Amino acid sequence: MNTSKPPYLGFGLGLRPQHYEEILNGSPAVDWFEVISENYMIPGGQPLRILDQIRERYPVVMHGVSMSIASTAPLDMDYLGALKALAERVDPKWISDHLCWTGVHGMNLHDLLPIPYTEEALDHVVDRVSQVQDFLGRRLTLENVSTYVTFGQSEMTEWEFVTEVANRADCWLLFDVNNVYVSAFNHGFSTDAFLHGVPRDRVVQFHVAGHSHEESHIIDTHDHPVCPEVWDFYRETVAHFGPVSTMIERDDNIPPLAEVVAELDIARKIAGEVSENARLAAAE
């Protein structure tokens, strides 16, 4: 199994069909692309052709939405086989999915559903991550999701659960800055507690995204620009973890490429300022 830590890639974007033409005809200031694995787990045609062209020019990482790693349903080997086949074609820098489940009894709810933070769930998830990593021949990268409910039976915090999964299953983490912000607001915990609660050496990627504020709760819609509060938390996140491959995630209400690239430039600027401050502090 390949266990070496993935490289730092810089500042990337989620590849979206609306931007195919602009990306291939221009040279946007984007260091790498993240692709939704399922969008390319198809027989053939234009999407895979475009993906091959993007791959020739940029590093690519694969991000799945339906591995359902925490589900009590059996692992879907057809899905994993197709994922592995796509990885052989794409040669991604890493493969990520979410620390969640998406359905049981052969159903798929196409949503990132929450896990109770219990020892039972922990044992279950760790065992599944190990099986998937053995099958894929590489470490998996798992992302914390936005959640809207907590369970009465939970025995630990989300960050304790995430940390235990990462350490025991020996996997990488995708730290979704927006998701931490959303869940912290929804459940009343401190973003700093989460930030300082997960193992620094496991984090290989950041997601930054926009959300919808419903006053009593926040929904992780990825259909708005990143809000100032999330940028503030991104600044803290970069200061804590140091340089980590960062990506703007926009899935709905998708603006022209230039607008998302401009958001990515904000991330670059913040990371640059944090790095400069750290350099100055070290020099003093």
Next chain:
Amino acid sequence: MTSLKDLQDSFQRGILTGDDAILGEVNDSAREKRTVLFGVYRNAYVARLAEILGEDYEQVHAYLGDAGFAKLVKSYIDANPSDQRNVRWFGRHFPAFARETAPFANHPEVAEIAALEKALTDAFDGPDATPLGIEDLASIPAEDWPHLTFEPHPTAVRLTFDTNAAAIWSALKDETAPPAPMRLPEPQAILVWRQDLMARFRPIGAEESMMWNEAGKGVRFGVLCEMVATFAGEDDAELRAATYLRGWVDTGMLAGCRVATD
């Protein structure tokens, strides 16, 4: 403590059926009641699938309007909980559902517009294959032609419509007023396939449809010519068959040919 398995059963049931048992397992937040918070998952499930169907069946939506489409979509989602990892295939039963479900079943053009959209989407990301080129055919010795068999491009499918759904689809696609729905005097064959990464369709006549169907079964070109002669007269039968074949090759509808030896 409820097991993880039972908890997930209950959570899923809560989303799919509206069963509230799961509310006994989740907490209110400091700002909001659990019914509202769990409702985020209930709403998201329907909204996400409705959005997918809206993308997959854009012209059905345009034809039925927002209210009519929403009604069809809601009944489809209720009747077909997703069993696919990839949401790409969630809407695969939509044409059949529209054909069988009242009141849409009384408007057969709706199911046929949906069938055309599904076929185009399937062709768009269907399997790759190098199209048969005219130069491939040119290299076949004349004496072998009667024994030639053809392999359709893997994305090519033939649909048969009882209504003018194809004309309605085209008008909607062009954002012009669609013709009134009507039942055709004779069923209309439509070929759908992918050429140069673009999904395409073309209505075809009864004779070409017959020949395409037989060619897809591996019938040799010599026999296809005889069938064409039987279908609509011996005059120019070979020329007609060759013209159809040339059209298929020119538009990438074939993926190969071989000289049958058995």
